[in-house]
Amino acid sequence: MRASEIARLLHADILTFSEQADAIEVATACGSDMMSDVIAFVKERVALLTGLTNPQVIRTAELLDIKVIIFVRGKKPSAELVAMAQEQGIVLMTTRDTMFTACGKLYCAGIKGDTLAMPASAAERS
């Protein structure tokens, strides 16, 4: 799914690279406010949904080559954060949807997520 299509589905405002949003393809998504959860999710062409708006969101995205970040719950990033995203070629958008609603809309529209493998200890118990 294209980033522009995501913006349309979530009635999101695109804050950076709105002209390029048509060219950026997203295969899967990760929704979290914890950066280590995002880091554990290493995939290609990922969109990140988060309610966090500190610079570490952009750092994490930079390390993982994440090109699309969606701020949920109407969160607006600072000018500093927008500038960091601009430098990294990251499309930022903000939606008034909650995390649950935004993820649900994208899932229904065909973006699939991931299920973690059962930890070894739990697998042994069952």
Place this chain on the structure above:
Amino acid sequence: MKFSYMIPRLDFTAAGKASTDTKRRLTQIGLPIAFIKRVTIAMYEAEMNVAIHGGGGEASVEVGTDRITAIFSDQGPGIPDIDLAMQEGYSTASEEIRNMGFGAGMGLPNMKRNADELRIDTEVGKGTVVTMVFHIEKGAS
């Protein structure tokens, strides 16, 4: 090639710069993208731990012909129980830190998953040294 960084304490604007700068350098060298990702996300977790738990410290990265060695050291409180700290979900981070997106207790597990070798030398009241080794993967970048 060897380079080093200062990691300031609890500075959420600066934190992560050692890892992102290393990513830029390794990209310039032309190492495979998946390998660079593995190295720099493990480094990022270690870097955040130094900034958040270790009271600040330093990082040094050495790029050899067949391996990358990244060492993170601090003079912070140390880790009393490493086995406990290694468990997924274990964290001593404050509510304030959690609200900034850290303290999921997944940092050390993420490092272990991504590094080929992980060594933690720690002494309570003295500090912690985390050493990670990554074997350079040959192949298309």
